[in-house]
Amino acid sequence: MSLNGFKACVLRTGGTNCDLETSIALEEVGIKAEIIHMNRIENKSLLDYHLVVFPGGFSYGDYVRAGAVWGKNVLVKLRIELERFIEEGRLVLGICNGFQVLVEAGILPGDGVSETPSAALANNSSARYECRWVWLRVENNETPFTMMMEKGEVLRIPVGHAEGRFLTRSEKDLEELKKNRQIVFRYVLPNGDCANGLYPFNPNGSTYDVAGICNRKGNVMGMMPHPERAFFGWQLVEWGKTPPERGDGRKIFESIVKYFRERIY
Amino acid sequence: MGLGISLERMRYLKQYFKERPPTDVELQMIGQTWSEHCFHNVFKGDVITDDGRLINSILKTYIMRSTKELDKDWCISVFEDNAGIIDFDKGYAVAAKVETHNHPSAxxxxxxxxTGVGGVIRxxxxxxxEPVALTDVLCFGPLETRYDELPPGVKHPRYLYRGVVAGIGSYGNNMGIPTVSGAVIFDKGYTGNVVVYCGCIGILPKDAYVRNTxxxxxxxxxxxxxxxxxxxxVTFASAELTEEAEELRSAVQIPNPIVEERLRRAILRIRDERLATGITDLGGGGLSCAAGEMAYRSKLGVDIELDMVPLKAPDMAPWEIWVSESQERMLLSVPEENLERVLEIFSEEDVEASVVGRFVETGRVRVFTRKTVVCDLDLVFLFNPPKVTRRARIPRLTPAWVDLKEPIDLAGEILTLLSDPNIRSKEDVIRTYDHEVRGCTVVKPLHGEEAGPSDAAVVKPLRDSWTGIVISCGVNPFYPDPYWMAAASIEEALRNNAAVGGRRVAILDNFVWGSPENEDNMGRLLKAVEACYDFSKALDTPFISGKDSLYNESPLGPxxxxLLVTGVGIIPDIRNVVTISLKEEGSRVYIIGSTKEELRGSAYFRLKGVDGGEVPKLDAKLSRSLINSLIxxxxEKLVLSCHDLSEGGLGVAAAEMVVASKNLGIELDLGKVPSNTARSDYVLFSESTSRFLVEVDGARWRRFEExxxxxxxxxxxxxARGIGLRIIDLKNGLHELSGSEIKKAWRGY
Structure with a gap:
């Protein structure tokens, strides 16, 4: 099936700053992407799209808590539509600040929208912004975002954030996430072994080295690392003698394409 | 009132205002416009030297003259607008600017x-x-300075270091512009005067460069x-820092990067729809300078209604509104028929915008508040203040002999140098700056699996072009001879650029100096500026923009x-960039350029507490040939990896290549280095210019030699695999360091 019918909406608001490179990544794999400001979303219907992306940045300056203001803004403006959007099995992807937004809005890690956030992306345990390339292990390759990957595969993707330490309310919540296979990516050592919180492999001190999670159904995913910055081979931090063909981040976008191709609405 | 106008100029003003007294608004505007910060009186004024020369404008005589004589067709706008603009690719141009923000940061x-970052982005x-990359070079006093060494009013270097690094990171990260290049320098000479250089590189479609109010x-x-x-x-920035500087905290602006992020979006949309005829940022002097300059450069006048300016505090005096330097503001000239659309775009991006006046044919700047004229000045008068004359005493460097025993443990010397605060890894700073945002960073400040220090950063700004912008810097404040210091800094910017494959380099100069009223300071400045002419000309690299910050004086002295030289080059295909990490076991390592006994001011001599011998000099003709051959x-893809030799010389350069590499190291025979010295430590640590260490493809070295x-x-x-450095000295002694020893010394962990 051709991808012509499938469209992505890349949302932005004041302080969003990764919308352009994220759209470029989507377009490179053949998904038509529109960047839409929250101020103009009223004139559009989310249901015209099949994928909504919350890209990285510092929405509203990340004042209060990272993603908190945009998270509430999303609920005020889009709650009913977004709930239906998710219910219908369409895709939502949050990258970095977008992940923080999904958590603050109560969209992750729950199913549907929870009244209060049930997890948090807290200040990095290094207490500072961290821009570095990390190693991620694919824990669940049966989501629409990871179906082009192998389980256990190690990806090389950069992070750039000050608030990325994933915390759950309790041990029990974490166990739930594990049981439901909601943990999609974990920070690992270069050889694929667990980082067990070891800095800088786990760059922020995340519980259980969590780097990305999805909802139970798997159609909403949030991740701290930036796949759009590891999309082209020339973006990578190490080349060898010549630049590699492609970066690992590309696989996320290709997975989305595969999912769209196989799925008939 | 704190006008910062000299007595001599006050007398001139008295003459001018014969018929009526000036208003406070006018006096404040004149004070701002004529300040050193805004007008660059010293660079534009006269200099009389102690050897009897009269130089009319050192800016025109030296820096701008070389650009004019080089007359490059790829220079689109130099020294006239907010930033220098050069040609790029596919109808696009590159804009570059570097600023200092020392006084506020102190x-x-x-x-x-x-706000230094915010200002240079504007x-x-x-x-x-469209901003695509940021640079920053920071100079602090030693972090281990004792509190009792600090006079009142001087803040501790550690406090300044933390605050400055956090401030720069905060603004760039929030704006989503990668901070890709820079340096951090520690020295007692910066304890009283912290130095903060902020640079920004942008791209624009050439036909969008509209300046037609x-x-x-x-x-x-x-x-x-x-x-x-x-x-x-600006008047604060043009004066010396004293104990009372704390009182002037209100002279420092408050940053809000999110406002500027929205402003950027709106400005670029207005640009793309070609809705405005002119634009300028509000920086030093605020609205007074922006409105005045915009009218003056278009040979017009301007009428401004202060009542229309949206205020943070309702009770501001007219002069306060007129000269306030509140951040994140831009002034546009918009034809009436486009106004509605312009305001619509601003509103869509949540940016407040108001019509505050109109450009008219009067040649005057008139300011109204509640229908009353509070300022009415002739622009020609305003922008042509009486010239300043400074005296310069030409410095002569006292020759000094060096008495230094050749050390036995060269490996130990390398490790000590690697852990020197000025050489060791700046990872603690670099990682707090997002250098990957925009997804365009090709060569990163810390490159490779092992994160070694890159010579220059490369960004790929256009989706449909392989051409990259190569950004480098050169700064050598420790060389005591200002002429050769400037020469070395210019060449270092070019060398760093060439080391990753950059060419066609344009350069920017940023002087941070002590008071020009001191004849010795002025003499040193003159020598440095002379070198700028001589070497930018001889090295075929035009200056396109620059800025000077004088009066950097504190209770601890000047x-x-x-001098920071920023290089902006291009590489036609970013897939050919060269990085610092070693690539292949068995490949050949070459040194390019010749090594002389030039260690005065070098990292090695400073470590040993020795001052003497020769400073690194520069043979411009040779430098050009070497760099051209390297490019x-x-x-021809013969170069696998490359690193320029600068601070710490060959020893440090080789070690840094090992830092960046995984399980690969270098075997080095000092006897094969082309040099004029018999001492192994001098071969290892001399800072002679024009040198590179290059890893060459093992199969194609003959072509390289050709x-x-x-x-x-x-x-x-x-x-070689499995080693760090294995050095054979001039007496056939062997010195070995493992990769992990080298990495630990450089990284600190």
Whole structure:
């Protein structure tokens, strides 16, 4: 099936700053992407799209808590539509600040929208912004975002954030996430072994080295690392003698394409 | 009132205002416009030297003259707008600007540094550029300075360091512009005067560079509100820092990067729809300078209604509104028919914008508040203040003998140098800056799996072009001879650029100096500026923009005179960039250029507490030949990795290549290095210019040697697996360091 019918909406608001490179990544794999400001979303219907992306940045300056203001803004403006959007099995992807937004809005890690956030992306345990390339292990390759990957595969993707330490309310919540296979990516050592919180492999001190999670159904995913910055081979931090063909981040976008191709609405 | 106008100029003003007294608004405007910060009186004034020369404008005589004589067709706009603009690719141009923000950072480091970044980003927006990269070079006193060494009013280097680094990171990260290049320098000469250089590089479609304000166009002020923050910022920046500087905290602006992020979006949309005829940023002097300059450069006048300016505090005096330097504001000239669309775009991006006046044909700047004229000045008068004359005493460096025993443990010397605060890894700083945002960073500040220090950063700004912008810097404040210091800094910027494959380099100069009223300071400045002419001309690299910050004086004395040279080059295909990490076991390692006994001011001599011998000098003709051959070798893909030799010389350069590499190291035979010295430590640590260490493809080295025939170069070793450095000295002694020892010394962990 051709991808012509499938469209992505890349949302932005004041302080969003990764919308352009994220759209470029989507377009490179053949998904038509529109960047839409929250101020103009009223004139559009989310249901015209099949994928909504919350890209990285510092929405509203990340004042209060990272993603908190945009998270509430999303609920005020889009709650009913977004709930239906998710219910219908369409895709939502949050990258970095977008992940923080999904958590603050109560969209992750729950199913549907929870009244209060049930997890948090807290200040990095290094207490500072961290821009570095990390190693991620694919824990669940049966989501629409990871179906082009192998389980256990190690990806090389950069992070750039000050608030990325994933915390759950309790041990029990974490166990739930594990049981439901909601943990999609974990920070690992270069050889694929667990980082067990070891800095800088786990760059922020995340519980259980969590780097990305999805909802139970798997159609909403949030991740701290930036796949759009590891999309082209020339973006990578190490080349060898010549630049590699492609970066690992590309696989996320290709997975989305595969999912769209196989799925008939 | 704190006008900062000299007595001599006050007398001149008295003459001018014969018929009526000036208003406070007028006096404040004159004070701002004529300040050293805004007008650059010293660079534009006369200099009389102690050897009897009269130089009329050192800016025109030296820096701009070389650009004019080089007359490059790829220079689009130089020294006239907010930023220098050069040709790029596919109808696009590159804009570049570097600023200093020293005085504000000394008082309030976070806000001072953050607004420094904000200001230089607006300089790029002010030529319709889309910012794509930031640079920063920071100089602090030693972090281990004792509190009792600090006089009242001087803040501790550690406090300044933390605040400045956080401020820079905060602004760039929030704006989503990668901070890709820079340096951090520690020295006692910066304890009283912290130095903060902020640079920004942008791109713009060439035909979007519009500077055509017309009569009748409306003056639209957009962005943040105007408040009492940043009042007298420029006169503050043009004076010496004293104990009372703390009182001037209100001269420091308050940063709000999110407002500027929205402003950027709106400005670029207005640019793309070609809705405005002119634009400028509000920086030093605020609205007074922006409106005045915009009218003056278009040979028009301007009428401004202060009542229309949105304020943070309602009770501001007219002069406060007029000169406030509140951040995140831009001024646009908009034809009446486009106004509605312009305001619509601003509103869609949540940016406040108001029409504050109109450009008229009067040649005057008139300011109204509640229908009353509070300022009415002739622009020609305003922008042509009486010239300043400074006296310069030409410095003569006292020769000094060196008494230093050759050390036995060269490996130990390398480790000590690697852990020197000025050489060791700046990872703690670099990682707090997002250098990957925008997804365009090709060569990163810390490159490779093992994160070694890159010579220059490369960004790929256009989706449909492989051409990259290569950004480098050169700064050598420790060389005591200002002429050769400037020469070495210019060449270092070119060398760093060439080391990754950059060419066609344009350069920017930023002087940070002590008071020009001191004849010795002025003499040193003159020598440095002379070198700028001589070597930019001889090295075929035009200056396109620059800025000077003088009066960096504190209770601890003048700042260490510092010239930053920023290089902006291009690489036609970013897939050919060269990085610092060693690539292949068995490949050949060459040194390019010749090594002389030039260690005065070097990292090695400073470590040993020795001052003497020769400073590194520069043979411009040789430098050009070497760099040209290197670029050819890069384009023919003969170069696997490359690093320039600068601080710490060959020893440090080789070690840094090992830092960046995984399980690969270098065998180095000092006897094969082309040099004029019999001492192994001098061969290892001399800082002679024009040198590179290059890893060459093992199969194609003959072609490489052919490219360098007739030039000083030599194969000095090979890349080997499982070692760090294995050095054979001039007496056949062996010195070994493992990769992990080297990495630990450089990284600190």
């Amino acid at each position: 008082v309030e480091p976070f806000g001072g540094a953050a 300089d790029i927006l002010g030529v319709w550029g 017309r009569r009748g166009d409306l003056a639209v002020l957009a962005g943040g509100r105007t408040g009492r923050d940043g009042i007298h910022g 700042v260490r005179p510092t 050819r070798a890069v384009d 490219l360098f025939s007739g030039l000083p170069f030599s194969m000095v070793g090979r890349v």
